[in-house]
Amino acid sequence: MPHDDAACSAEECTVTVSGGSMGGLFTGVALDRAGHDVAVFEQSAGELRSRGGGIVAQRSVRSFLSRHTAVTPQHVTTTTSERRFLTADGDVRTATSDSMTFTSWDAVYRALRDAFPDDRYHTGRRVTDVTPATAAATFADGSERSADLLVAAEGGRSSTREQLFPDVSPEFADYVAWRGVVPESDLSADVADAFDDRFTFYQGTGSLILAYFIPGPDGGIDPGDRRLNWVWYDTLAGRDRGQLFTDASGTEQRFGVPPGKLRAPVERRQRDRASTALPPTFAAVVAATDEPFVQAIYDLTTPSMVVDRACLLGDAAFVARPHTAAGTAKAAEDAVELASALDDHDTLTAALAAWGRDRTDAGSRLVERGKRMGDDRLGLGG
Ligand SMILES: Cc1cc2nc3c(=O)[nH]c(=O)nc-3n(C[C@H](O)[C@H](O)[C@H](O)COP(=O)(O)OP(=O)(O)OC[C@H]3O[C@@H](n4cnc5c(N)ncnc54)[C@H](O)[C@@H]3O)c2cc1C
Known part of the structure; x- marks a missing residue:
């Protein structure tokens, strides 16, 4: 009681x-x-499904997994040792040593779900x-x-x-995040190599894109088994948010449009923009993404x-x-x-x-x- x-x-x-x-x-x-x-x-x-993929595995998340679940953090994380900014041509603008640890939303969800008794989890x-x-x-x-x-x-x-x-x-922050994940096996060896062991960024005008490897859909963390996760922050640059967030069924979403639900003209326009506005490696990654999606950035x-x-x-x-x-x-x-x-x-x-x-x-x-x-x-x- x-x-x-x-x-x-x-x-x-x-x-x-x-x-x-x-x-x-x-x-x-x-x-x-x-x-x-x-x-x-x-x-x-039923079970929840990842809608994006990548998350930075901060110390508190790793420590939670070690203390409270059967999962060893090293088995569900990828690491990078360098933070790299590119120029528009794809050359290296800056490269600094920086250790980061990444994981995927689905790997953490699965570890937590397995650690909580089924008979007390009600869907x-x-x-x-x-x-x-x-x-x-x-x-x-x-x-x-x-x-x-x-x-x-x-x-x-x-x-x-x-x-x-x-x-x-x-409160909407006046910009959005285009996102996607690409199986490493769908990238050319050159492109995969360019992102390996690096947290890579390109900063344009009113735009910032970043990418890092995360575990594959089955949790694989070895080269070849991983997925490349990218996030492209972009201002609306005169575009109407209502139009952008109207999904393929014609419904206007408030917080974004999930994978597979972008309207064709919206997706085409962003893909075109990627091919001209991003350095070649990032453009190749966006082009190789099956189902990009978009989320509103907001503060609460x-x-x-x-x-x-x-x-x-x-x-x-x-x-x-x-x-x-x-x-x-x-x-x-x-x-x-x-x-x-x-x-x-x-x-x-x-x-x-x-x-x-x-x-x-x-x-x-x-x-x-x-x-x-x-x-x-x-x-x-x-
Ligand atoms: C399906 C899903 C996939 C995601 N994928 C990613 C990802 O790939 N990368 C990333 O960075 N972040 C992702 N996120 C967001 C990330 O989980 C959160 O930003 C962060 O971890 C905080 O989690 P949260 O539990 O507070 O909120 P959320 O993750 O948003 O979860 C809220 C949950 O509460 C449930 N809920 C809402 N209202 C009610 C109600 N009235 N009664 C019962 N249940 C309710 C929702 O269905 C949802 O499952 C995802 C979230 C969800 C729900």
Whole structure:
């Protein structure tokens, strides 16, 4: 039974997690390992599928995998030892030693999903309403669940956040990210070699493209088995966002158009642009991509991550621009810190107050850093 401001000992806390992607699974696994009674509810039916591919495997993500899953981080990551900027002709403008570790969204999702008990991961269950004072959740099918704590890890479009903070909404940053992944085997040896062991960038006017290798779809990390992940930040340059984000079915999307759903003229135009605006190796990579897609870049800040016994976690609370390479790491840190706070404090109220204060600070700082990085790099700064 839920208890009002009682001590939340390791054995006692029942937790409902809404959202079963990274944030929900980091939370589920961290709290489960700490002895809490957690159930995760994901609105999508069936397994989630990667929509892009690459993520920077920050230390907090690697450490989470080592501590809480059966996966050894070295087995699901690729590394680079150099950061390289190219000129428009494809020559090397600068090259600096810099160790980076990358992974794929699907490799981390799979590791987390395998680490969380099947009988407590429920798909096709959408939370439609929450009562923060009692941590109760109501689902789309009309059923309800009570718990000591409710964690909404529902991503940037969280309906729980909209319910708790109706005035907060994502703010478009005036540029988009075109993205794609290419199997290494689809690249010529020269092009694959140019990106091997390098985190490679090209900065144009109002545009920045980067690429790095990530594990293959089956997790392969050896040369030949990997995928090249690219992200091309681009200002709209007079184009209408509504047109760009209208997908092949004619529906205008707010946050982007997923792989395979771009309208043919939009895709053609961006491919043409790639062939003239990018250095030859990057142009070859975009040309070799089967299903490029586009995402809006936006900022999201919430005033507080805690309302009574309901929390917002991961992208539901803060979305920082991808230049920070920190979205997945932030979700992992939110979850680990929540488990620690529950362990460190006598009451749930005290634990949530301390956690909310620290993580809201961290999230706000990250969003501000992302704004500075993005505006500087895209030449949008005031
Ligand atoms: C399917 C998928 C693929 C992704 N692929 C990539 C990628 O390849 N590269 C990358 O950098 N980032 C990717 N992301 C984004 C990345 O996971 C997040 O930016 C980051 O890891 C923070 O995760 P999150 O769990 O807070 O939010 P999200 O990953 O956005 O997850 C939110 C989850 O909550 C579920 N949900 C939302 N509302 C409700 C509700 N009311 N009730 C129940 N469930 C709800 C959503 O269906 C979703 O699964 C992907 C996200 C998803 C959902």
